[in-house]
Amino acid sequence: MAEIRSERRGKAAVITVHDPDRRNALTLELSEQLAAAVDDAERDDAVHAVIVTGTPPAFCAGADLTALGEAREQGLRAIYHGFLAVARCSLPTIAAVGGAAVGAGLNLALAADVRIAGPRARFDARFLRLGIHPGGGMTWMLQRAIGTQRATAMTLFGEILDAEAAREAGLAHRVVDGDHDALLAAAVEFANGAAEAPRELLKTTKRTMRHTATLDAHADAVDAEIVPQVASIESPEFAARLATMKARIGGN
Numbered sequence: 001m002a003e004i005r006s007e008r009r010g011k012a013a014v015i016t017v018h019d020p021d022r023r024n025a026l027t028l029e030l031s032e033q034l035a036a037a038v039d040d041a042e043r044d045d046a047v048h049a050v051i052v053t054g055t056p057p058a059f060c061a062g063a064d065l066t067a068l069g070e071a072r073e074q075g076l077r078a079i080y081h082g083f084l085a086v087a088r089c090s091l092p093t094i095a096a097v098g099g100a101a102v103g104a105g106l107n108l109a110l111a112a113d114v115r116i117a118g119p120r121a122r123f124d125a126r127f128l129r130l131g132i133h134p135g136g137g138m139t140w141m142l143q144r145a146i147g148t149q150r151a152t153a154m155t156l157f158g159e160i161l162d163a164e165a166a167r168e169a170g171l172a173h174r175v176v177d178g179d180h181d182a183l184l185a186a187a188v189e190f191a192n193g194a195a196e197a198p199r200e201l202l203k204t205t206k207r208t209m210r211h212t213a214t215l216d217a218h219a220d221a222v223d224a225e226i227v228p229q230v231a232s233i234e235s236p237e238f239a240a241r242l243a244t245m246k247a248r249i250g251g252n
């Protein structure tokens with residue numbers, strides 16, 4: 001049965017698009033469930049990071065082709081609802097890409113902060129070859145992720161990147177050898193890097209990063225960081241951690 005599966009692994013929420021027989025193609029129902037699963041994870045105070053993946057062999061084959069011909073603005077926006085929830089998630093997000101990420105499936109991968117690829121990952125913009133204009137913010141996300149030249153190669157020239165090419169382009173942060181379990185284990189281990197940080201601080205810092213990425217001047221970034229930085233120094237969480245650190249290094 002096509003469904004979104006959600007589980008907790010330590011402080012990571014693992015959200016899986018599960019419809020392997022149809023290569024995890026996004027229906028309206030799956031997109032709706034995906035958005036709900038991301039919202040659930042954000043509401044769960046035990047969750048510090050969100051991992052999205054697809055049941056092998058594909059990551060996500062994009063929009064459901066059987067319904068795409070009938071889709072108009074509302075339908076398209078409904079398909080995008082799922083990966084846009086990933087894109088606006090306040091917690092750090094990882095896409096564990098084990099197979100083909102095509103069209104809206106590439107968007108789902110791009111919506112995450114970090115992509116970890118398995119050896120069979122393939123990143124395929126596809127839209128134009130299908131005769132459809134890119135949507136869901138792909139032209140924006142892809143240029144931000146890998147720059148205009150590489151984004152143009154994928155979008156206008158149809159270049160498909162395998163795992164290694166994606167890593168070289170900076171589209172994949174890491175490539176992990178092995179099967180889907182190994183990929184997921186690596187994604188969970190990576191997510192553990194966010195487990196020790198205070199949850200609210202993760203969220204504030206992610207918000208700051210989004211903002212400073214839009215700034216031109218270094219000095220404006222210093223200004224943007226100073227208020228949340230002072231707030232963090234005034235927090236009981238910092239006082240406790242500082243005391244622990246001082247005790248460990250032998251200070252007073």
Ligand SMILES: C/C=C/C(=O)SCCNC(=O)CCNC(=O)[C@H](O)C(C)(C)COP(=O)(O)OP(=O)(O)OC[C@H]1O[C@@H](n2cnc3c(N)ncnc32)[C@H](O)[C@@H]1OP(=O)(O)O
Nearest residue numbers: 021022023025061062063064065066100102103104126127
């Ligand atoms: C607004 C958004 C627009 C977009 O997202 S544009 C992009 C739309 N997506 C596509 O064009 C991708 C189409 N699919 C593929 O290219 C391939 O598949 C894959 C590379 C993803 C995987 O290849 P392989 O592993 O060889 O699988 P297989 O034999 O092609 O397909 C297996 C079954 O999966 C169904 N399927 C695949 N993609 C979709 C889809 N996007 N929507 C609906 N069904 C899909 C097929 O039909 C078939 O089904 P059956 O076994 O019954 O013949």
